[in-house]
Amino acid sequence: MFDSKFPILTLSENEKRVLITLVVLILLVFVIVGYIGLLVEKTMKKQGKRASTMMYDVVTAKVVTTEKGFRRLGHKKNNQLFARQATPAFLILTLAGIIYIINGAISKTWLFNLFDKDTGFGSVMWLWDFAHVKRVQVFGMWIIADWPPLLNTPHFVAAAWASYIIVPCLFVGGTWLLVTTQAHIARAFKLKRLAKTVFNPSLETPEFNQNKNDAETTPTKGS
Amino acid sequence: MLEFLKRFGLGILYIIISPFLVAFLALWLLYNIIIYFVEVIRGIKHFFKGEKFFAPFPEDVQAKALLNTYTATGTTNKEAPAQQAAPTQTPTPEATPAVNPTPGDNQHV
Numbered sequence A: 001m002f003d004s005k006f007p008i009l010t011l012s013e014n015e016k017r018v019l020i021t022l023v024v025l026i027l028l029v030f031v032i033v034g035y036i037g038l039l040v041e042k043t044m045k046k047q048g049k050r051a052s053t054m055m056y057d058v059v060t061a062k063v064v065t066t067e068k069g070f071r072r073l074g075h076k077k078n079n080q081l082f083a084r085q086a087t088p089a090f091l092i093l094t095l096a097g098i099i100y101i102i103n104g105a106i107s108k109t110w111l112f113n114l115f116d117k118d119t120g121f122g123s124v125m126w127l128w129d130f131a132h133v134k135r136v137q138v139f140g141m142w143i144i145a146d147w148p149p150l151l152n153t154p155h156f157v158a159a160a161w162a163s164y165i166i167v168p169c170l171f172v173g174g175t176w177l178l179v180t181t182q183a184h185i186a187r188a189f190k191l192k193r194l195a196k197t198v199f200n201p202s203l204e205t206p207e208f209n210q211n212k213n214d215a216e217t218t219p220t221k222g223s
Numbered sequence B: 001m002l003e004f005l006k007r008f009g010l011g012i013l014y015i016i017i018s019p020f021l022v023a024f025l026a027l028w029l030l031y032n033i034i035i036y037f038v039e040v041i042r043g044i045k046h047f048f049k050g051e052k053f054f055a056p057f058p059e060d061v062q063a064k065a066l067l068n069t070y071t072a073t074g075t076t077n078k079e080a081p082a083q084q085a086a087p088t089q090t091p092t093p094e095a096t097p098a099v100n101p102t103p104g105d106n107q108h109v
Helices: A013-060 A067-107 A158-199 A210-217 B002-048 B058-073 B081-085
Strands: A135-138 A141-144 A150-152
Touching: A013 A067, A013 A158, A013 B002, A013 B058, A067 A158, A067 B002, A158 B002
Parallel strands: none
Antiparallel strands: A135 A141
C-alpha cells in the first residue's frame, strides 16, 4: 500500500542514477543555451556599433539634420553594407547551384539525397546505426543503452563528386548569409535607437544629471 | 551562483521563444534576399554609368567635402547636433533673481 501511494520510493539504484543524469543534462542544456544567447547578444552589440560609425560623418558635417533624414539614409546605407558583406555568400551559394545544374545535366538525376551514405556526402562521414541500437525502458521512455553499430566509415565515391562540393558550399554560404543577416538586424535596431537619441535632446541625458555634476564640481574639504 | 541561475533562466526563456526567433530570422532573411537583388540591380546601373558598383551616397560625398573644407580652413564645427541643441549655458547674473531681498524692499507694505 505504501509503495502504490509513493511510487517514487520504489526506484532502483539504476533508475535513480538515470534520473539524476537526466536532470543534470537538462540543466546543462538550459545553461548552454543561455550562454549561446549571451554570445549572440554581445556579437549583435558589436555589429550594431558599425551603424554609429557609418552615420558619423553625415551627422557631424550637418548633411543630415532631422530624425526622418537620418532614418532614411541609415536604412539605405545599412542595405548597401549588407549587400557588400553578403556578396561572397551569394557567390558561394551560386557556385553550389551551378554544380547542381551541371551534375543534373550529366547524370539526369535532379532529385537526390545529398547526405546519402553511398552516393552522397554521407560517404565521407562516420555514420552510426541509431535505428538498430540497444535500448532500455526507463519511466516509460526507451533510452539508448549501448553505443550504436558503425554504419559507414569515410571513403570517397566518384558518383558523389557533386555533393562533395555542394554540401560545404551550402554550409559556408548559409552560415555567412546568416551572420550578415544578423549584422543587418543589429544595425537596423541600433539605427532606430540612434535616430531617437541624436536628434531629440533630453534633460535626462548624463550632461544634465545635476546630482552627478554637483558632486563633481563641489570642492571637498582638504582638496 | 547567481550568474549560473540567471543563465539558466535565460536559457529557458530562449528555448521558449526560439520558434518565434527562428520565424523572425527566416522572414528577415527573405527580406534581405530581396534587398540584395535590388542592390545588385542598383549596382549594375551605377556600373554602366561609370561609377563604382556600390557607389557612395550623395550625402556621403557632400559630408566628405564639407569635412575636408573644415579641415583645410581650420574651423572645427564638428559638434554633434545633440550637444548643440542642449547647450550648457550658465545663467547670467542679470537673469538670476536675487535670493536674499535687500533691506527696504518690503517698505511698500
